[in-house]
Amino acid sequence: MSKLQWAQNIDDLRTLAKRRLPRGLFEFVARGSEDEVGLQHNRSVLDSIKIKPRALVDVSQRSTATTLLGRAQGLPLIVGPTGAAGMLWYRGEAELARSAADAGVPYVLAMSSITxxxxVREACNGALWFQLYLSPETATSDQMIDRARAAGYDALVLTVDTVVSPNREYNSHNGFSVPMRLNRRNVLDFACHPGWLCAVIARYLAAGSMPRFENYPQAMRHSVAGRQKQRWAPVKRDESADWRAVAHIRKRWTGPLIIKGIGCVEDALAAVVAGADAVILSNHGARNLDSACSPTQLLPAVIASVAGRCPVWVDSGFARGSDVFKALALGAEAVLLGRAPLYGLAAAGYAGSARCLQFLREELDRCMAYAGVSDLADIGLDNLQDTGLVLPVIPVRSHPNPPQNLA
Incomplete structure (x- = not known):
């Protein structure tokens, strides 16, 4: 039995990824920020929601198909933007894109990707979206938007929840930074994982250079490795940005615009007013603000406030098909995946990420059968068991930078 055949769920893929990857790289993917309270909170909220089983219901014709942004797809899933993919597997972003396309779901290419x-577009015939962070220099963002349009990307995912660099202290303990500075600790870490070293780093070197951030403007395409005293930030975040920046992007990008990183009702409403075609509730997988609320817990209040004016999607902490079912029951139209497909990619490349999506498809389908549901459109609050869980009703205050005043 191969290692991949041994894996029966996403946690098994995580185990395989942990064995194959250097510790610093694995923890960069798997861990959160500061005290990692957010990681526990994301999981505990999902675990506290219970699905109501129904008996003697005809579920012989089940379907996990749905439509997002007017495009039919096989699952209510999106493979989200993850900057480490190209370090987990050679040209890992292309492998993720292929597996997503074969599963009938979109793939979001991270702005800080390596391929x-x-x-990536050449490798994938499915739906491809591009992630964008706001840069202080408008021209920098404009160049990436124009390049994504020319490359045939279908949608833009503007990520707004990382205004400053997060505090991930374990990266310092592991000697893992950007740029990566080689020291005794991480050199030993790499040497203890020769399979990864030969299959990833050696292949980039054989192709001509160390991996670098290929989707930034030319002057910013630094290598992931740097000299010991070299300090740089690949693309600075715009700490002064407000909703006027969204208005500019809305004018420049004529395709679907999705705003990712919404963490409260106020910002969800502001995104709707700013012209978002969908919003993504997210706490960045608990990798940014450690004390942020679980996006799943925010879903009912945001759904009620948005009131059908804009699709609401969600991410952060989803590892089972039952998790996806719960999000749909609370009103989300789709779930973005971050770590889960990365574990599959790190374990076995395309085959591993495809296996991850297969697990979720089978688990979601099985959940639908137990809940007496044949179509995703029929999943709702009635499919959840009343366990006394109190979901928040969050008061809406005025936004500090309301987009209504934009010209």
Whole structure:
């Protein structure tokens, strides 16, 4: 039996990924920020929601198909943007994109990815979206938007929840930074994982250079490794940005615009007013603000406030098909995946990420059968058991930078 055949769920893929990857790289993917309270909170909220089983219901014709942004797809899932993919597997972004396309779901290419967006597009015939962070220099963002349009990307995912660099202290303990500075600790870590070293780093070197951030403007395409005293930030975040920046992007990008990183009702409403075609509730997988609320817990209040004016999607902490079912029951139209497909990718490349999506498809389908549901459109609050869980009703205050005043 192969290692991949041994894996029966996403946690098994995580185990395989942990064995194959250097510790610093694995923890960069798997861990949160500061005290990692957010990681526990994301999981505990999902675990506290219970699905109501129904008996003697005809579920012989089940379907996990749905439609997002007017495009039919096989699952209510999106493979989200994750900057480490190209370090887990050679040209890992292209492998993720292929597995997503074969599963009938979109793939979001991270702005900080290593494989050029044009090569990812060539490798994938499915829905491809591009992630964008706001840069202080408007021209920098404009260049990436124009390049994504020219490469044939279908939607833009503007990520707004990382205004400053997060505090991930374990990266310092592991000697893992950007740029990566080689020291005794991480050199030993790499040497203890020769399979990864030969299959990933050696292949980049054989192709001509160390991995670098290929989707930034030319002057910013630094290598992931740097000299010991070299300090740089690949692309600075715009700490002064407000909703006027969204208005500019809305004008420049004529395709679907999705705003990711919404963490409260106020910002969800502001995103709707700013012209978002969908919003993604997210706490960045508990990798940014450690004390942020679980996006799943926010769903009922946001759904009620948005009131059908804009699709609401969610991410952060989803590892089972039953988790996806719960999000749909609370009103989300789709779930973004971060770590789960990365574990599959790190374990076995395309085959591993495809296996991850297969697990989720089978688990969601099984959940639907137990809940007496044949179509995703029929999943709702009635499919959840009343366990006394009190979901928040969050008061809406005025936004500090309301987009209504934008011209």
């Amino acid at each position: 050029p967006m044009e090569q």
